[in-house]
Amino acid sequence: MKNEKLKIKSSGIIALATIILISAIILEIGLVTAFVVYTLNNINYGARLSSEALLAAQSGVDDALLRLSRNKSASLNYSFTVGTRTVTIILTSLLGAPITITSEGIALNKHRKLQAIFDIDPVTGIVRIVSQKELAF
Numbered sequence: 001m002k003n004e005k006l007k008i009k010s011s012g013i014i015a016l017a018t019i020i021l022i023s024a025i026i027l028e029i030g031l032v033t034a035f036v037v038y039t040l041n042n043i044n045y046g047a048r049l050s051s052e053a054l055l056a057a058q059s060g061v062d063d064a065l066l067r068l069s070r071n072k073s074a075s076l077n078y079s080f081t082v083g084t085r086t087v088t089i090i091l092t093s094l095l096g097a098p099i100t101i102t103s104e105g106i107a108l109n110k111h112r113k114l115q116a117i118f119d120i121d122p123v124t125g126i127v128r129i130v131s132q133k134e135l136a137f
Contacts, residue, residue: 046110052085053112054134056105060087061116061132064101068127072120098130 059082079088085107092100099118104111116132 049107049110050112053105053107053110054114056082056085056087056107057103057112057114058105060089060103060105061101061114061129063087064089064091064103064116065118065127065129068099068118068120072125072127102135 060080063080077090079086081087082105085105088104088106090102090104092102099120101116101118102113103116104113113135114132115135117130118127119130120127
């Protein structure tokens with residue numbers, strides 16, 4: 001009789017330990033899954049912000065081209081916003097040399113910078129892009 005009670009108690013202790021162990025494993029799997037989802041979400045969000053900053057910088061180059069087409073002697077050191085993104089334009093021009101525009105797009109903590117070289121035809125006044133490249137930030 002005493003042996004049977006001891007056997008029942010020890011099987012209950014073993015069952016409790018097994019339940020705790022299985023619960024801990026399930027909890028750990030849940031935490032790891034949540035961490036992986038959180039990390040992947042942050043990576044995707046950062047890539048999206050970087051793309052938005054690049055598109056904002058491209059809109060700055062397009063805006064500078066439009067302003068130069070309208071006014072060949074325009075001073076192009078200005079900033080504007082595209083949606084919630086900020087664009088800064090810096091004009092570098094030497095007499096007789098092509099015009100260099102640097103456009104920086106900012107989306108929260110992501111910065112992308114484009115440099116475009118414009119040439120203005122002295123006869124027709126047509127503004128065209130000679131080259132465009134992304135600069136390291």
